[in-house]
Amino acid sequence: MKTMQKGFSVIELMISLAIIMLIMSMVAPGLLKILNKGDRAATQNTLKLVDNAILEYKSDVHQLPEKLEDLDKRPEGVTGWNGSYLPDKMQGKEVLDNWGEPIIYKKLARGSAKPYELYSMGDPTKEEDRIDA
Numbered sequence: 001m002k003t004m005q006k007g008f009s010v011i012e013l014m015i016s017l018a019i020i021m022l023i024m025s026m027v028a029p030g031l032l033k034i035l036n037k038g039d040r041a042a043t044q045n046t047l048k049l050v051d052n053a054i055l056e057y058k059s060d061v062h063q064l065p066e067k068l069e070d071l072d073k074r075p076e077g078v079t080g081w082n083g084s085y086l087p088d089k090m091q092g093k094e095v096l097d098n099w100g101e102p103i104i105y106k107k108l109a110r111g112s113a114k115p116y117e118l119y120s121m122g123d124p125t126k127e128e129d130r131i132d133a
Helices: 010-061
Strands: 104-107 116-120
Touching: 010 116
Parallel strands: none
Antiparallel strands: 104 116
16 A cells, blocks of 8 residues: 655645746736835825925925025025925935935025926936926
C-alpha cells in the first residue's frame, strides 16, 4: 500500500510562483497608474487649498505674501494679518505635494495676467509633469 505524501513538490511550488509572478506583472502597471492618479488628485487639492489661503491673505493684508511661510506665520511689519491661513494639517510645516516635494510659489511682476504662480513639479519620475493651481 502506497502512503500519500503531504505538501507540495518543488516543481508544483515553482509553477505556482511563476503563475503568481505572471499575474502580478500584468496587474502592476495598472495599479501604479491608479496610484499616480491619486497622487495627482491629492496634489491638485493641496494646490487649491494653498491658492485659497493666498486669496484670504490678500483680502486681509491687501498684498500678496512674499513666500508661502507668510500664510502660516505673521511676517514682520505686516498689518491686517489674521492667520494662519493654511488648514490645520498644513500648519507649522513646509507645504509639500503628494510626492514629498515643495509646492512652488512665485510672485510675478506687476501687470502680469496673474499676479503669482503656484504649482507642483508633479511626479519626479516624469520629465514634464507640472501641476498648476
